Amino acid sequence: MNRVVVIGAGPAGLAAARAAAALGVEVVLVDAGPKLGGQYFRQDALASEDRFSFPGGVEHVPDAAVWAVEPIHGGHRVHLRIGAADDPSRTGRVLETRALVLATGAFDRVLPFPGWDLPGVFTAGGAQAMAKGQGVAAGDRVLVAGTGPFLLPVASSLAAAGARVVEVAEANAAVTGWLSRPRGVFAGWPKLPELARHVSALARHRVPYRSRTAVVRAHGSEWVESVTVARLDREWTPVPGSERRVEVDAVAVGFGFTPQLELAVAARCRIEGGFVAVDAAQGTSAPGVFAAGEVTGIGGADLAASEGAVAGAAAAKRLGAVVDPPLGAMARVRSGRRFAAALEAAYPVRGGWTDWLRDDTIVCRCEEVDLRRLMSAVDERDLGGVRSLKLASGAGLGLCQGRVCGRNVAELAGLDGTAFARRRIASPLRLGELAEAEPEAEAVEVPDRALGQDFG
């Protein structure tokens, strides 16, 4: 059987699966969640219906952890464990494909600060997932902090789930600034009306929104009881004397997003500037591997869906389908990338965050490595790269495999953080699962001649 395998059922993966299926190609859509949609289109997990439907020819494999992607002759082999999350009863499945679409998305970047390991400090995406997917507010009095327009939907979801959002602290300039300047660089960005709705919802709930402000410390013993909020200068160093204490029982923090790169790295795709490098057909440097959505650059759901549509068509063409170049989607990708670049320029992470740390601030949550231990490993040894830094300091060696701390640790140590994405086992397995014999691979026929990678 000839099939496109799409990994990730968020906006990019859904669009890729639809586009390939519409061209008459069989599609297997693999996702870690029980329901389609991913993080952005997160569905109410308690509702019985599903918002999404597919044309024929798409097999949706839910609750599937992809633990390895392996290059083989003419394509790739994808190794799955399917079933209840982290349960030893999960079953294996192995899919081979000549056209693989990686739509693995991204997760929140959180910068460390003293007390960020207290229960009650959540990532912005985590608070959003609980509110939208499970209908549970992260706390009663919640402060939302970080940078970027994503903080606004998080705050309004929290308010809708019944929390009192006591403040939104934006470390850069106010998002509301460009909402009121329609001639600015963001004019025409399809998200503006949605953001305007969130802003008015927050105004209705009387939520203060402050720019150049950050949570620089969380206080509490068993969970967070209050936070210190400070004004920041242009480089994000706290302005002395600007600190104030705010009583909260939860904090939601997000400083942009980190792409889930490990499958792309395993498939030997070239990574550039921290993201998967792609051509105009969303093809990566690895033949037969396409990438779409946040793994190619942070740009939001609309851009992800446009990239997915292009990737799905290109993957179908790779399997021999007759495909006209999807010119509309390709044009939307180009304009979407311009907005994404403007967004990235407007909401950078500035170096002054390292001033928020103290010697005993945890930088790696899994292995409980504090700043002192990290910096003494950096100072005392001649570290050639991320691997030696991990071994010398312990940072990034835990179960999350450096997903949470990698970029922060690399920035503190002055190294390139991309090497943290080299994860031989992409998703932790139990020893029993590793020992179990895998089922036979669902193979594909490899044609004699290589098929094109683009629409030329």
Added chain:
Amino acid sequence: MRVTWDGEEIEAREGQTVAAVLTARGVRSWRTTRVAGRPRGLFCGIGVCFDCLVKVNGVPDVRACQRVVADGDDIRPQAGAELPS
């Protein structure tokens, strides 16, 4: 459906995650760390950080944010290091 939290029976709904059941009940923390014994609970909420580990039906190291409850699940806090399984 009903599940138990640390031996006590509690209500849960179809589709809820372990983290949602515990959070709705006001439980903020269900694990202590290996080294310093510090409390941990939900952090990333999307399966990335492995902070919210919990014991389900005797099996440790289950991500509470990813695990959907099943009727009769025995959910217990996790302390310190657990042997790999």
